[in-house]
Amino acid sequence: MARRAVEHELTRERIMEAARHLFITKGYRSISMRSIGQHLGYSHGSLYYHFKEKAELFYAIVIQDFHHVTLLFDQVMEGPLEPGLTRIEQLMLEFIKFGLDHPHQYEIMFMLRDEEILAYCRSEQTKCYEHFASIVRKHLREEGHPLRNNLTLPHHMFLSLNGFISNHIQGRVSFEEIKPSAIAHVQFLNYNINAG
Structure with a gap:
């Protein structure tokens, strides 16, 4: 009872x-x-x-948060496009939005540096990145993009997004507060991909 x-x-x-x-x-x-x-x-x-134990609790949190991001990526690729954005720009923008609207989750997922817990995050980080990279590569192939076979391109995109989020997360700003800057950032990235 x-x-x-x-x-x-x-x-x-x-x-x-x-x-x-x-x-x-x-x-x-x-x-x-x-x-x-x-x-x-x-x-x-x-x-x-x-x-x-505490480690099991921490890992449950990590899995839940990364699962949420994976679903978010899939929803972006299947859902309607926002006016003025390409599919890849919207994918990147939604990742930024997640990071800034869920700073505690994002910090646990990508910013904690405690060696004891990094082992719990690394495999999930890799899965998340691989899912992002597979979406980007598939999209570039479907578009017949000249860089569709560039294996490092999704990695550079992901690192740039992480840098943008990490920089803004320190000030605890919401996505809505910096949305114009976020849009400019993803459009800049996309422009350079297309120029490449």
Whole structure:
């Protein structure tokens, strides 16, 4: 009965959201299952009903966030185009939007440098990049683009987007605040791809 009550009151999602915030604001090493439980107003034992250890909890957060970005990429490629943007520009713009509208998630996914947790992120980062790269390559092939066989092009695009997001995420600005700058950035990238 006690476990059933805990399950209804303290969900995996609530735990993950609190842990995500604490990992970013306090650092992975300084957070324990006990401190996450205290933050939520529960004993740390209640958390173990959902996650057997802190590393499992962290990895669940990482997988959830990268899965969200993968779905976002697919939705952009299948959905309607915004006026004035190409498909690739919209793909890049949505990635920037995700980073700035979800700074805690983005920082966990791409900006934490703790060696203990990088192992959890690297495989998911690689999958995310590979998905982005496959979309870009497919689009360039379909367009008959001269650089369609350039294997490094998606990597350079991804790095440029990450740099843009990382630069603006420091100031905690929203996507809407810098949308004109973001559009200019992705159009500049696309122009240089087409000029290449």
